[in-house]
Amino acid sequence: MKLFKEYRWVGCWSLRFLLAAALFSCQEIKETPVSKGDDGQVFAIDTQESELPYLVIDTQGKDIPYEPGVMAKMKIYQRKKLIQEQAIDLEYRGKTSFRLSDKKGFNFETVDASGEGMDVSFFGMPVEEDWRLIGHVVNLKDKYIWDRSLIYNHVGYELSNKIGKYASRGQFVEIEVNGEYLGVYYFCEKLKRDTNRINLMSLNASSTNLTGGYILKIDKADPGSEHDSKPLSYFMNNWDDDARYTAFNSFRSNFDIFKNPLSFPAFQAPYHSQQFLETYFWYEYPSAENITSAQKAYIAKYIDDFEQALISDDFSESTRTYTDFIDLGSFVDYFIVTELCRNVDAYRISTFLQKDRNGKLAMGPVWDMNIGFDEGGRIPITDWVANYNDYVNNDPWMVPFWWDRLLEDPRFKQAVKIRWQALRQGELSPSQIQKIVDDAVEYLKKNGAVERNYAKWDQGIGVNYDQAVQNLKIFLTERATWIDGQIGAW
Incomplete structure (x- = not known):
């Protein structure tokens, strides 16, 4: 009887081992779904059917410097379809934000195959060679984020453009750099002298008229x-x-x-x-x-x-x-x-x-x-x-x-x-100010960009995105109302 009990125990253990091994083996061979562009480019994250442009930037094994830049390849996808491909010269940007933020910003210049600057249009914006990729500040060590809404720059620049004063035009995008998903960025124009940016007369060493620009x-x-x-x-x-x-x-x-x-x-x-x-x-x-x-x-x-x-x-x-x-x-x-x-x-x-x-x-x-x-x-x-x-x-x-x-x-x-x-x-007007916010938020949320961004960056910080947007809208209402009262008394 004793021998039978020992045999049954050993048999059950062996059966359990075999079942576990089989299960592990199944898990090993199970394929993880891969998100790809229509050209076969593997994405660092699944963007689903997002309309938000998705940038894949590859420095081909080279480190990104602060300055000067490094040659890189940039592909732009929309709904996983490759819509533009461009050689760029890439570098980090910012001063305080560069030092404080784990989510770094970038400057880039569009270049030809030889590395010479060339004017290019993105997202219908006028052609130029100097561009910015600006992300919000995220400090993981001290657990803080500036601009949880992701839209401060967009709102400010839109307000200026709407009243007829040029500000940098831009487009919300998501980016990955060297295989790492980095979240939502604002792809926008560098402020510089250009017919379609700061439109001034040129001034060089041979100019005899010193008055500008x-x-x-x-x-x-x-x-x-x-x-x-x-x-x-x-x-x-x-x-x-x-x-x-x-x-x-x-x-x-x-x-x-x-x-x-x-x-x-x-x-x-x-x-x-x-x-x-x-x-x-x-x-x-x-x-x-x-x-x-x-x-x-x-x-x-x-x-x-x-x-x-x-x-x-x-x-x-x-x-x-x-x-x-x-x-x-x-x-x-x-x-x-x-x-x-x-x-x-x-x-x-x-x-x-x-x-x-x-x-x-x-x-x-x-x-x-x-x-x-x-x-x-x-x-x-x-x-x-x-x-x-x-x-x-x-x-x-x-x-x-x-x-x-x-x-x-x-x-x-x-x-x-x-x-x-x-x-x-x-x-x-109150409705026009709120519309700038609502349109931007709807665009980011309906395309899943907010969720993907904070899956990456909300590491124990505790971001309530909807509350951040509500806080921004309340602020704009209260601020404009206060200005109404102040200016009305002048």
């Missing part, structure tokens, strides 16, 4: 070509380069943020104790490498003449001289879009200015809204972003005195009032 930026400094090809570890920690202004790359205002003449030397070491008082103007076009001494002298004097006029004008009188130097309408529109979006980076960084040949200084285009809207908590919903300096002390990048001074001018305020109230009856 110029593009300036009030912004953090770029690392400079001397840092090309340094390892990524350098760019991850090069905070000093953000504040390294030189006579080569920029010029400084002669006035501090309180409109007092500056008495200490320009171009001191990064983050020196008085840097918060300074405003630097970065040479965007012509670039620092191409701008001539005469052109530098001209545009610096022009800015100084404007600033002196703005300071010296008596606003109790009927005459103005500062308006001889600026396109007032562009300042009004820049103010409106910036304030509606509560873009706390505007005025002081990521701020573009332009001056065409024989024209006046104009503000814009608007740019970089990743900590705007309901994310822009440095400024209360019931105050102007222009009053940033009242809430933040000694930031290396403060708001220039221009905006405080303009808000002292009844004529500027009246121009804002007339323009705002007209726009509220049309392009910036």
